[in-house]
Amino acid sequence: MVANVLACLFIFAAISSSVAYDPDPLQDLCVADLKSKIKVNGFVCKDDAEVTAADFTFAGLAAPALINNSFGSNVTTANVMQVPGLNTLGVSLARIDYAPGGLNPPHTHPRATETIFTLEGELFVGFITTADKLISKTIKEGEIFVFPRGLVHFQKNVGDKPASVISGFNGQLPGTQVVATSLFAASPPVPDDVLEIAFQVDGKVVDEIKANLAPKK
Secondary structure (H helix, E strand, C coil), rough: HHHHHHHHHHHHHHHHHHHCCCCCCCCCCCEEECCCCCCCEECCCCHHHCHHHHHHHHCCCCCCCCCCCCCCCCEEECCCCCCCCHHHCCEEEEEECCCCCCCCEECCCCCCEEEEEECCCCEEEEEEECCEEEEEEEEEEEEEEECCCCEEEEEECCCCEEEEEEEEEEECCCCCCCHHHHHHHHCCCCHHHHHHHHHCCCCHHHHHHHHCCCCCC
């Protein structure tokens, strides 16, 4: 298992180095100063004297995450926000865990292509092109699947046991926009008449969906 993961990460690193969307670094290190109030396209560099090994490590992907939502999945990110040393390097990772039947709902990553490597379980995965064509496949342990940058995609656990994947991105902060919550749980809200016309449903359906997707208090 570990050997497979390492092989996957090596392949991802080789690919991402040639197709990264983030700018190439102009110095050895630019560890993100997450406390700085200065806004740039990326993050301000921390003073070299303050850089430590802790800026380049993260243990959060080692174990399955607690799944306590209605989708039945949980994403643990390892991007520049958790690993400041990734700033300007154009890569990041995530771990996704799924309960049996769990879904990582349709979403996009506006700033990166994603490659997933299946650690365990069986997943039905796919993305939709701008021509509305679904490209999909069922993948199992040891297999990978690629989701092109910006396209709507999803993963669903179709097995009767928990599943998990490691995701690789060619961006330090890929961003995630879940289609349903972006439209039905935005703040301020998208006008109901816009949603009614777009989805060809009446106001009662829109209200029900909004109620289901509203943040839990």
